[in-house]
Amino acid sequence: MDKKTKEKLQDPKIQKINSSKLMWKFRFYGFFKNLRFFEPFLLIMLLDPSIGLSLFEIGLLISIREIFTYTFEIPSGVIADKFGKKRELLICFVFYIISFVFYFFGLDPDIAVSNLIFLVSASIFFGLGESFRSGTHKAMELLWMENEDLMDYKTHVYGSTRAYSLLGSALSAILAVFLKIFIPANKWIFLITIIPYILDFILIASYPSYMNDHQPITGGYWNQLKIGFKGVGPTLKSKKIRKAIFSSAIYDAIYKTLKDYIQPIMVIFISIFLIQIGKDETDTETANIYISIILGGIYCIFYLISSLSSQNAFKLKKLFHHAKTSMDILFDLFALILLLEALFMWIEIPMVIIFLYLLIYVFENFRRPLAVDYMGEVIPKEERATILSIESQIKSISVLIFAPLFGFIADFSIPLLFLILAICMVIINHVFLTGRPRLEEK
Template sequence: MGRINRWTLMIPRFCAYGFLKNLRFFDVFLILFLRQKGLSFLEIGTLIGIREMTAMILEVPTGIVADLIGRRKAMITAFLSYIISFLFYYAARNFMWFLPAVILFGVGDALRSGTHKAMILEYLDLRGLSDKKVEVYGRTRSWSQIGSALSTVIAAVLVFYKGDYGIVFLASLIPYILDLGLMISYPKELDGKRSRHLSLRAVFDFTLHSFRNCWNVRPLRTALLNSSLDKGVYKVAKDYLQPVLKASSMALLPFMVRLFPGATEQQATAVAIGVVYSILYLANSQASRRAYVVQRWLGGSKRALNWTYFSLLLISSMAFLALRFDLRYLAVLAFLMLAFVENARRPMLVSYLGAFMERKQRATVLSVESQLSALTAMVMGPVMGFFADHFGISGVFIVSILLFTALGIPLRIKEED
């Protein structure tokens, strides 16, 4: 990492992007906010599915547009979509009013996903530091997790004193406006090589070549499917920690009343979420930063990806049993472990995928990965919501256990690849 420290200010700016992007104060209260609005888990899962469907439909086209006309413009549009989405979330009163909020959020995700990673990879290639992908991406992701940890504390304080989950959406406008300004300030060299003229034929040819490249290269195809499965499942399952913490926070209420006479269940929940999610994100920050150490310790990228995949199955089983037998604190630990493993896997997967990608198509290939993840989350949202409504939160992990078990062998990264 010695050479990295002598770079220009781009690495700190990449880190600042991740830090500000993850100041999403609503994240740790989203399920509770929607439940407060009277939505069932199935309705919440349906909204998640619609959000992911929007991202899935637009993912590859927006990745292509980013590669052809410039990645900065794609990122600027993404943050504008997010900002408008937050306003809809804050104003919505029922299921139908949440639809434009989740659709706009999906548009933002589609424009952003894969694009910024491609900008980082482009910068490393321009500086002759392609061998530092895991370290650099791990560093930027660690700052993202630090932003998430700080976001949790601020969100918990806002909910504690305001007594309203909705305030977190208004507060999220500030960091996203700052990130919008940061994207505008990025140098043009990170746009990559662009086509001077955008046409439907160019988009079609570019799409066909990129998909063919993803499908025909077997290691790339397997890695894309492997990555999209765990990312999509985790994206849906992780938020069910919120109702678990709400149920667990009742044990805090007697102590809260002593310190704050008249303290409510919502305030106890805010404290529990603030503490647990802060620990979670700080631990995830170290998982991302030290991903290359874990990869080396497990014997290389292929063995590391296979072992961490297997650990996701074991942790899902642990979470199911803990929730089934009402061992809430053990269930919280399982959620923390799940997040830790997922955040260690991401830098490994991005680096592994990068070995099979052509430079000018990176945003597109990474967008294919995000699109497959969105497809998984689109299906898993309503399915997990249905199971949660009928079997309790433990039902969420019935789904993940079945998936990880059924697809474990087909999605194994082979040593000879």
């Protein structure tokens, strides 16, 4: 352990954070939330011939999900500010559980009605869950930090909670391999995923009552909703805030849309691998076991290393002296990785492709705590939940557009998609999003 790390750990406020009972609840909230056992296999389950969707059609399902996330983003932020964040977070987990039930029926190839009816319903309720969750828990963490005079430690708090979220994802990936191999059908993964979400519901219910603080409602809900929307206008006139939320939202939207493309990429290369070692590529059972083990292992490694990067995000902030500068650099690096991914997919080197995809996960988990830290600095306290929901709303609009568009191009060529996207990202970042905060006007 180096000297700086020792000094950091000896800081009384760091010790206070690490020993806080509520801080441990924040950590386990993310841990349980990320026990999504279906995640390493969702795309390949939907691409399975028994379901028969294309990447474009999967993109359309993602767009439906994001439409509902988008539609309810600002209202959910206003509800959190006006009725209580804790109450809203409990509702969001009810929506998630309902969506998992619909996914269960949607992945049944023998169901009497169209699978799409259930998959669309699952996407709708998942989108509602996302809209009610986004920004709300971060606002609750900010409230706790303000009450405990810990606002200078935002990056440490967010990095720590995100690290536990990613540990949950890593454990989820390992368990998912066993579930995928031994359960009778893919659909059962979604019912099993309900268990940790019930545990998270109970955990949130145990949060202190001040987490449900809200402003008194006068003049009716719809009047308050209009006031909430109007109050956002002056805040968004700030150049700092605009750049912060658009930089965060666009980067995260691209990551969110692309992060699981490793699944169809690996299915292609695993099929090539089976042929090379003399296995029958038509042996579905053998192929599924290889795919489950390799994808589960990849996701586990991704999340474990991402967890370490999330905990050390504060070091990147110190290196570049400001969170926004770090955000801008990581945006360009993401574009560079996509360019390299396209190159190595064309020349078919799977290990390099996996390594580069690992960097995509690492950079996202460096960047997200920095983005939340910076937005926490520039957004007024009384508007945080609403503005953070707007950031998530912009992300939803972006994913809504990106998912079918990326899917359409990817059905022709995934390397071509990565090449086009790399060029566009560099242009967007340098024309619209970069800029040192000290040079910006309010």
